[in-house]
Structures are given as C-alpha cells and as structure tokens.
Amino acid sequence: MIPVDVRDAGEIERAVAAFASGSNGGLIVTASASGTAHRALITTVAARHKLPAVYPSRPYVTAGGLISYGPDLLDQFRRVAGYVDRILKGEKPADLPVQAPTKYEPRDQPQDRQSAQSSSNAPL
Numbered sequence: 001m002i003p004v005d006v007r008d009a010g011e012i013e014r015a016v017a018a019f020a021s022g023s024n025g026g027l028i029v030t031a032s033a034s035g036t037a038h039r040a041l042i043t044t045v046a047a048r049h050k051l052p053a054v055y056p057s058r059p060y061v062t063a064g065g066l067i068s069y070g071p072d073l074l075d076q077f078r079r080v081a082g083y084v085d086r087i088l089k090g091e092k093p094a095d096l097p098v099q100a101p102t103k104y105e106p107r108d109q110p111q112d113r114q115s116a117q118s119s120s121n122a123p124l
Contacts, residue, residue: 020049
C-alpha cells in the first residue's frame with residue numbers, strides 16, 4: 001500500500017496512471033474533501049485505466065465507480081439522535097463516549113458484478 005496525497009486534477013491523473021502502469025495495481029480512495037471534490041474525475045480516470053478501485057461511499061458508485069465500502073450514514077444519524085436525547089435529558093456532552101461506526105454498507109455496480117461473474121467461475 002502506497003499512500004498518495006493529491007490536491008488537483010493533474011496530480012490525480014498522474015497518480016492513477018502510475019498505479020495503473022504497475023502490476024497488480026489497485027486503488028483505495030479514502031474519505032477526504034479533495035476526493036469528494038474530484039469524485040467524477042477519480043472514477044472516470046480509474047475506469048479509463050481499468051484500475052480496480054474501492055471508494056469510501058455510495059456517491060462514488062453512483063458516479064461510475066466500481067465498489068464502495070463505508071459507514072452507513074443513516075445509521076450514524078440515528079445514533080446521533082440518541083446522543084441529542086441524552087443531552088436534552090441533562091447528560092453533559094463531555095461525559096458521553098466517542099463511538100466508531102458499527103454498521104457499514106457495501107455498494108457496487110450491478111453490471112460490473114455480472115460481467116465479472118460471466119468471465120470468471122468465482123462468485124463475487
């Protein structure tokens with residue numbers, strides 16, 4: 001795994017091309033403001049280079065990305081409501097525990113899953 005910090009479109013293009021030129025390359029996009037701002041570019045360039053990529057949330061898949069795996073935001077909003085309820089009942093926010101996400105949602109492109117299964121005997 002090689003972390004790469006990219007800030008603009010040119011750096012994204014170069015980084016994805018570099019990963020694609022290597023053997024057994026792949027891309028893991030983490031949640032960031034830059035990634036969100038350049039979501040369409042990242043998914044397009046990864047697809048152009050036929051680079052398998054995993055993204056942090058569903059909008060990347062909607063934009064054409066292969067697969068995403070990240071926290072279920074609806075579940076997190078529900079959990080926040082529990083915190084608000086506890087605060088309104090008198091608990092101090094500083095006394096509440098910090099919690100990590102417990103529910104994750106995988107998303108993929110159905111047509112990519114079908115084409116991968118038709119070219120391989122292994123199920124996804």
